Amino acid sequence: MKYLIEKLVQDALGALPEELRPTGSATGIAVERTRDPTHGDFATNVALQLAKAAKRKPRDLAQAIVAALPANALVSRVEIAGPGFINFFLAPAAYQAELLRVIDGGRSYGRSLLGGGRKVMVEFVSANPTGPLHVGHGRHAAFGASLANLLDAAGFDVFREYYINDAGRQMEILAASVWLRYLESFGEQFPFPSNGYRGDYLRPIADKLIERAGRSLHQPAGVVFADLPPDAPAGDQDTYIDAVIERAKSLLGAAGFRQAFDLALTDILADIRDDLEEFGVRFDSWFSERSLEDGGAIDHALDLLRRNGVVYQKDGAEWFRATDFGDEKDRVVVRENGIKTYFASDIAYHLNKRERGFDQLVDVLGSDHHGYIARVRAGLVAMGQPGDCLDVRLMQFVTLYRGGEKVQMSTRSGEFITLRTLRGEVGNDAARFFYVLRSNEQHLDFDLQLATSRSNENPVYYIQYAHARVCSVLRQMREKGFEHDETRGRASLDRLVEPHEQALLATMSRYPEVIELAALQRAPHALVHYLRELATDFHAYYNAHQFLVDDAAVRDARVTLIRGTRQIVCNGLCLLGVSAPEAM
RNA sequence: GCGGCCGUAGCUCAGUUGGAUAGAGCAUCAGGCUUCGAACCUGAGGGUCGGGGGUUCGAAUCCCUCCGGCCGCGCCA
Numbered sequence: 001m002k003y004l005i006e007k008l009v010q011d012a013l014g015a016l017p018e019e020l021r022p023t024g025s026a027t028g029i030a031v032e033r034t035r036d037p038t039h040g041d042f043a044t045n046v047a048l049q050l051a052k053a054a055k056r057k058p059r060d061l062a063q064a065i066v067a068a069l070p071a072n073a074l075v076s077r078v079e080i081a082g083p084g085f086i087n088f089f090l091a092p093a094a095y096q097a098e099l100l101r102v103i104d105g106g107r108s109y110g111r112s113l114l115g116g117g118r119k120v121m122v123e124f125v126s127a128n129p130t131g132p133l134h135v136g137h138g139r140h141a142a143f144g145a146s147l148a149n150l151l152d153a154a155g156f157d158v159f160r161e162y163y164i165n166d167a168g169r170q171m172e173i174l175a176a177s178v179w180l181r182y183l184e185s186f187g188e189q190f191p192f193p194s195n196g197y198r199g200d201y202l203r204p205i206a207d208k209l210i211e212r213a214g215r216s217l218h219q220p221a222g223v224v225f226a227d228l229p230p231d232a233p234a235g236d237q238d239t240y241i242d243a244v245i246e247r248a249k250s251l252l253g254a255a256g257f258r259q260a261f262d263l264a265l266t267d268i269l270a271d272i273r274d275d276l277e278e279f280g281v282r283f284d285s286w287f288s289e290r291s292l293e294d295g296g297a298i299d300h301a302l303d304l305l306r307r308n309g310v311v312y313q314k315d316g317a318e319w320f321r322a323t324d325f326g327d328e329k330d331r332v333v334v335r336e337n338g339i340k341t342y343f344a345s346d347i348a349y350h351l352n353k354r355e356r357g358f359d360q361l362v363d364v365l366g367s368d369h370h371g372y373i374a375r376v377r378a379g380l381v382a383m384g385q386p387g388d389c390l391d392v393r394l395m396q397f398v399t400l401y402r403g404g405e406k407v408q409m410s411t412r413s414g415e416f417i418t419l420r421t422l423r424g425e426v427g428n429d430a431a432r433f434f435y436v437l438r439s440n441e442q443h444l445d446f447d448l449q450l451a452t453s454r455s456n457e458n459p460v461y462y463i464q465y466a467h468a469r470v471c472s473v474l475r476q477m478r479e480k481g482f483e484h485d486e487t488r489g490r491a492s493l494d495r496l497v498e499p500h501e502q503a504l505l506a507t508m509s510r511y512p513e514v515i516e517l518a519a520l521q522r523a524p525h526a527l528v529h530y531l532r533e534l535a536t537d538f539h540a541y542y543n544a545h546q547f548l549v550d551d552a553a554v555r556d557a558r559v560t561l562i563r564g565t566r567q568i569v570c571n572g573l574c575l576l577g578v579s580a581p582e583a584m
Numbered sequence: 585g586c587g588g589c590c591g592u593a594g595c596u597c598a599g600u601u602g603g604a605u606a607g608a609g610c611a612u613c614a615g616g617c618u619u620c621g622a623a624c625c626u627g628a629g630g631g632u633c634g635g636g637g638g639u640u641c642g643a644a645u646c647c648c649u650c651c652g653g654c655c656g657c658g659c660c661a
Contacts, residue, residue, distance in 0.1 A: 036604070045603065048641075058641075082604050083641055128661075168661050238660085317659050328587075328657080335659040342661050370588050371656050394589075396654085438597065441589065443654075445596075459609070465623050476620045521600085529598060532608080543616090543625040584623075 001098055001509050004074060005042045005088055006031045012068040013046070020054045020064055033510065040079070040087035041506065047084040058084025095505040096493035102508060102564040103490075110515045110571050115156030121353055122148040124364035125276065126163040129268045130174045131199055133275050136366070136398045138419040139444060142435035142577065143395060144364040145281040146524035149575040151362075154519035159358065160283045163349065166265055167289045168342065169242075173197065174268075175261035176245045179217065179252070181206035182260070188221040193244055195237040205267050209260055217260065219251050275420055279428060280577040292345050292352065301348035301383065302333060302340075310382045325378035326387075346372075347379030354385050362522070367394040393522050395440050401447040417448070426458075432577045433460035436524040459532060463569060464581055466535040469542060470566035471582040474559070477548055482555065489556030496557050500541040504565065507537045511568050515575075524576065531572045538565050 009031060013021065031044045047062035054061050062080045069078060074094035079087050102109050124144025127137045144160070152158045165171070177197040180190075185206055192198055209217070224247060231240040249257045269286075276282070292298050302318075305311050310321045311333065318334035320343075333344040353361050365372070373392045381387045400407040400417055407417060423431050425448060437459070438444050477484060496505065510530065518526040547558040570580040 030601080030603095032603085034604090035607095039604070043603085048603080051641090085604075165661070170661055315659080319659095332659045337659080339659085341659065366655095367589070368655060373588090394655095396589080442597075443590080461623055462609090465621085469621065469624085473620050480620080525598080529608080536608090539624055540626090542620080543622090546620065548620050583621090 015068040120360040133419040489560035492553040492557040
């Protein structure tokens with residue numbers, strides 16, 4: 001609908017007299033929805049923006065533009081207002097036509113071709129498989145899934161990926177932790193390493209290790225812990241846990257350690273996958289970090305850097321000259337001990353994404369990763385990729401409260417609320433909705449007691465209720481013996497003359513614009529706020545007017561209107577991963 | 585110290601390519617069901633957009649500065 005006005009303005013500019021026609025590309029020109037209905041439906045600041053270049057007063061230029069506007073049956077009136085705004089008043093027929101597009105479009109109403117089929121990868125969650133997902137991961141999952149849906153609706157070719165950090169020290173700590181639990185099952189007693197993973201979720205995995213390996217991995221505690229450096233607080237916990245890992249490897253051999261490692265990895269990953277699946281979050285691929293090294297992708301990336309002459313040797317390590325590409329310091333890619341850094345696999349991973357053909361790489365990361373953006377972008381640029389292909393969205397933390405009391409969480413200690421627990425307590429719909437209610441840049445306070453004790457305070461029900469109410473009216477219609485004549489409804493939309501009806505129609509017509517805006521700004525919460533407005537308009541209309549009236553033309557027109565409303569609520573909730581119930 | 589984000593009504597937050605009189609929910613107060621579902625609606629009160637300066641026709645929005653809060657700044661992952 002907005003395109004209509006934009007096109008009219010463009011045509012008018014082209015038809016202006018030579019000396020007034022804008023030269024070059026003017027910025028800041030916009031056709032926008034008006035905030036105040038007395039200013040019409042759309043307004044443009046074009047005259048204000050071009051006045052200086054045209055050497056005319058804004059209002060005079062506006063006058064000339066209005067004179068050049070082509071006539072259009074869907075625009076009832078155009079006026080010049082304020083310092084030089086041009087306001088457009090749409091004819092009722094414009095909104096009636098849009099309602100028909102809603103009905104005809106059905107589930108695909110609101111989809112656009114904006115993205116032009118460009119390939120975009122959204123990588124999100126990517127939590128280390130060292131334990132179950134907690135409430136913070138839930139926010140990443142809900143945000144990433146909704147954003148991916150929005151980009152899809154806006155015409156992008158979307159690919160959803162989970163990056164599995166299945167290499168590195170954290171996983172070795174996990175494997176060692178599982179093995180220690182396994183030893184405990186054989187009656188061995190010892191103080192658990194302070195830096196080990198102590199969560200109860202490791203015990204079933206240890207039990208499984210017994211099923212698979214029997215006693216073959218058993219060692220007496222005295223042997224395992226003989227001559228190790230002291231643990232914290234007397235010693236250093238990192239030094240200690242590394243020593244434990246080394247001891248495990250030497251006692252078990254590579255194959256034995258790998259058995260514990262792989263069992264823990266696959267078990268936890270399967271749990272994460274199930275959890276996300278139940279949460280309505282699906283991925284097109286689960287990409288293994290280990291496969292990067294195994295497949296030579298890291299060497300490929302490093303070779304590219306070396307060939308481009310952006311690495312150097314210092315202190316026995318190999319450094320990437322990141323400062324030449326906007327980063328604040330150079331970064332090590334190969335350590336003195338010959339082991340490649342996490343940063344090396346990271347840039348290799350992002351290069352790999354580009355080589356798989358993705359135009360845009362959207363990463364959803366925790367806000368503590370902000371320092372990492374500059375260096376990954378630097379790496380991409382140094383390898384010949386455009387720096388702006390990377391788009392990182394940072395998620396602020398979720399703080400969990402229980403009755404106003406802050407809940408302390410730590411994966412290592414095993415004291416945390418899992419996503420599964422949260423979903424069980426508040427339900428998937430409320431969780432998905434609440435997670436994207438706020439901008440990703442805002443800290444999210446999630447009070448479990450509030451969300452569980454009075455769940456109908458959650459705004460998700462307000463929107464779902466609008467959907468259920470329409471369904472209820474349609475049920476009532478049949479029970480009262482009214483037959484809805486769709487053709488008559490479509491032909492009678494000019495009977496929708498009430499202010500409530502026009503307000504609802506106007507809000508409905510904004511939906512396609514909201515989808516595009518939310519996709520481009522990576523802002524699912526914009527859709528949430530829109531749906532609440534739509535529900536507000538609907539509930540107000542519901543309370544003010546009877547839909548199932550005796551006048552068949554009015555009744556069918558109103559039923560057409562609320563069916564369209566239901567369609568948009570349904571489409572919008574679907575993008576958010578929230579159900580649209582017919583009754584509740 | 586350097587860098588990033590945040591600061592808007594009592595509370596939680598929208599408003600970010602600069603637009604017209606700064607909005608919503610909750611809370612508070614006053615009303616509305618014999619009529620399609622009251623998980624709803626109508627109305628009221630509530631603001632120095634953290635402070636100060638600047639840019640211009642116009643600033644919550646852009647720039648500078650100060651204050652306050654969170655987070656980063658490893659040859660960890």
